[in-house]
Amino acid sequence: MISKPTVLVLGHRNPDNDSIAAATAYAYLKNAIDPSRNYVPARLGPMPKESAWVFETYGVSAPLAVPHVRNRARDVMTTPVVSIHKGTTMLEAARLFRLTGVSALVALDQQERFCGIVTLNDLAFFYIDQVEGELGTGGKGAGLAAMQTSVDAIVDAGVDTCKPDDLLSEVSKFVLIPPYREAIVLDDDRHCLGIITRGDVARAGKREVILVDHNESSQSAPGIEEAVVREIVDHHRVGDIQTSGPIFFMNLPYGSTATIVAQRYEVCGVPIPKDMAAVMLSAIMTDTLLLRSPTTTPVDRDMASKLAAIVGMDALEFGARVFRSRGGDEHTKTADIIGRDAKEYRFGDHLVVVAQYETSDLQSILARSQEIMEAMEQKVEARNYDTLLLLVTDVVAEGSQFLCAGDKRIVERAFGIDLSQGSVWMPGILSRKMQVAQRLIDNA
Numbered sequence: 406m407i408s409k410p411t412v413l414v415l416g417h418r419n420p421d422n423d424s425i426a427a428a429t430a431y432a433y434l435k436n437a438i439d440p441s442r443n444y445v446p447a448r449l450g451p452m453p454k455e456s457a458w459v460f461e462t463y464g465v466s467a468p469l470a471v472p473h474v475r476n477r478a479r480d481v482m483t484t485p486v487v488s489i490h491k492g493t494t495m496l497e498a499a500r501l502f503r504l505t506g507v508s509a510l511v512a513l514d515q516q517e518r519f520c521g522i523v524t525l526n527d528l529a530f531f532y533i534d535q536v537e538g539e540l541g542t543g544g545k546g547a548g549l550a551a552m553q554t555s556v557d558a559i560v561d562a563g564v565d566t567c568k569p570d571d572l573l574s575e576v577s578k579f580v581l582i583p584p585y586r587e588a589i590v591l592d593d594d595r596h597c598l599g600i601i602t603r604g605d606v607a608r609a610g611k612r613e614v615i616l617v618d619h620n621e622s623s624q625s626a627p628g629i630e631e632a633v634v635r636e637i638v639d640h641h642r643v644g645d646i647q648t649s650g651p652i653f654f655m656n657l658p659y660g661s662t663a664t665i666v667a668q669r670y671e672v673c674g675v676p677i678p679k680d681m682a683a684v685m686l687s688a689i690m691t692d693t694l695l696l697r698s699p700t701t702t703p704v705d706r707d708m709a710s711k712l713a714a715i716v717g718m719d720a721l722e723f724g725a726r727v728f729r730s731r732g733g734d735e736h737t738k739t740a741d742i743i744g745r746d747a748k749e750y751r752f753g754d755h756l757v758v759v760a761q762y763e764t765s766d767l768q769s770i771l772a773r774s775q776e777i778m779e780a781m782e783q784k785v786e787a788r789n790y791d792t793l794l795l796l797v798t799d800v801v802a803e804g805s806q807f808l809c810a811g812d813k814r815i816v817e818r819a820f821g822i823d824l825s826q827g828s829v830w831m832p833g834i835l836s837r838k839m840q841v842a843q844r845l846i847d848n849a
Contacts, residue, residue: 409440410613412635413447413474415626417619420448421746422727425456426688427617427662428468430681431638434666435615437675444615447471449626453745458730459687463680474612475628478576479569481609482590482599486511491520491560495531496552498523509587511597512560518595521562522587531559566591569598577606618662620644620654623749638665640700641838642846660700663688664708682715683723690724694763694800698835728800734769739780742770743795750842752849755815757792759845761837767799767806771828774808778827781810792816796837804832819848 414432416424425448432446446468452460460467488511489498498510502525510523535551565579565588580588580601590599614626615636621644622629634646636653640662657665663685670677677685689709693701696709713720734742747760764770770777777795785793792812796805806828809816813824822829834840 409443411443412613414615415447417624418449419747420450422456423688423692424618426684430685431666454731455727463683473627474632476573478567478571478590481605482601484599486600491557498556519597521560522564523556527559620646660705661689661692664705667708682712686712687727695724700836700839755791759794761796763798770797785811805834819844
């Protein structure tokens with residue numbers, strides 16, 4: 406049975422709830438309407454607390470965590486491998502070569518662990534050497550005797566091995582260089598998972614992805630330039646992702662990517678199950694801050710109402726539960742506050758990062774402002790950012806505290822504020838996309 410090509414459905418780095426939910430719900434939809442491929446929801450970071458709560462509550466599996474979208478050994482290896490035990494006779498090995506047509510057999514010990522390979526060339530040379538040696542002394546029957554010898558005599562343990570998640574670019578270096586023409590893919594217990602030949606390297610295609618909730622390379626998976634982007638579903642500004650041909654690109658100015666995904670269910674005539682409705686409703690409620698954000702549209706409100714009906718709960722009540730699932734802020738790690746939902750933007754020569762942390766208890770965060778600022782300055786220096794702006798958004802007071810590290814001038818100029826004292830309260834600022842990033846772009 407030929408396996409279907411895999412397509413990763415990915416949200417952005419430092420995923421928020423919308424990114425996680427959109428990837429999950431869109432992968433479900435694509436699997437329902439396109440049986441030619443296997444669509445797998447994936448994520449580029451840990452699950453936010455609210456996402457974990459919704460997924461656990463409604464029995465949904467978390468998206469696959471992936472570090473990059475570059476080709477790995479597992480993506481190109483031939484499997485299953487043709488193997489023999491090292492005690493097998495040469496004759497049995499020869500028959501297996503003839504039956505399968507392979508040029509190398511994987512040799513295993515009694516515990517099924519890899520111990521080397523047996524190549525057709527090595528078997529042939531061994532046979533010839535034995536026959537020629539016997540003929541030189543005038544004897545007969547050397548060929549038959551040779552074929553009763555254990556293949557252990559010609560097992561080559563020097564072949565290169567690799568792990569399934571090793572980069573193909575590294576594995577191919579020793580596959581393409583003599584004397585070996587293959588690499589063996591092993592798990593941690595040295596069980597053979599597959600074999601990579603020169604042919605596998607030559608035929609290797611690019612990994613296929615669908616991007617949701619972003620369309621900028623700086624926010625996407627490492628190696629995105631090596632992948633094939635098949636679709637984009639987003640609600641942000643148009644970025645710099647390039648494709649080799651036309652693709653399905655849906656970019657709508659809604660408050661949540663999940664709203665767009667839910668609309669796609671309706672357009673495609675696919676009923677929304679309760680678990681996917683809960684996942685998408687949670688994303689709409691968090692991304693629009695309980696429908697209070699200026700990014701909220703009538704479409705978001707209408708879709709939230711439809712999804713809430715499927716879930717069987719009032720939308721705002723459901724959203725409040727999602728927010729409460731985040732827990733208290735006093736135990737949240739500083740690194741999570743400044744990095745949980747951070748996006749990079751390049752404005753001319755400036756690399757600016759805008760992070761957003763939503764809370765219903767602003768004072769508990771401000772009480773830690775010194776340690777947060779110190780961590781922000783360290784991050785600016787370590788990552789070579791020009792500016793790091795943190796919005797601590799109070800969903801109750803409906804505003805954001807601005808904390809800024811690095812070059813503060815771009816933020817001060819855009820908002821007409823003075824950040825020399827460390828932070829400034831900005832009433833009414835709830836949306837990073839519409840109220841912050843856009844003003845930074847316009848004033849860069």
